[in-house]
Amino acid sequence: MTNLTSILLAEDDELLATLLTHRLEKGGYQVFVSRDGKQVKEYLEQTVPDMIICDIMMPYFSGMELIDFVRNELNLNVPIIIISSAGNEENVLNAFELGANDFLSKPISPSELLVRVAKELKKNKFEA
Template identity: 30%
Template sequence: MARIIIADDDEFFVDLVRAALEPLGHAVGALSDGDNVSAVVNRKQPDLLILDCSMPGKTGIAVLREVRASKTYRVPVIMITGRTSHADEDIGYQAGADDYMRKPVDPDNLVVRVEALLPEPLRRAG
């Protein structure tokens, strides 16, 4: 079981992520803006962080840069966003994202990508 934090202001999308990951045994916590993400990540030490690029407060890119500059810099991060340009994707990777997905997200694809970034002991069985 992995501890996963998602920062996204879209409640429907947060529910979709939970519906995809919680049945696998993962615990999913959610934040609706970018202002407190770095502090929560430092305190909770999640196994994976999912960030939206555009949310109230700090952007996902700003949060990602903070996380990469902190003691939790090694936490895997997936950027998931409605931004569709390759330039936005490049910015995400340059800021330190481990993966980048565009909305709408296929839940099965999300599961595959999350599992690929988790250490072996935290992946679902089978």
């Protein structure tokens, strides 16, 4: 169990979070779900996941702030995938500038997410 790749899923939408968690777990990952920014921050201060998947719009602590926190305060090189609503391109660009690795716009295809996660992890492993 401990050898599984851990993913932090920061998503305030409970239904979507459940769905994605199930899909990722089925894909062989260990998923930790955080409902808001506070939980994410607390989790990251304790543990470093192998990957972070976060929604841009989150209560208390937005996805942008989360990227900034991870990259500049924690100085982590963890791959980050952003989930954004359609038509939110400006935020996506900002997220990339801050250090996000990839993005998915809603509506999401869970299979696509799985492929992207695998690719990012592979890329990160290769770079490391």
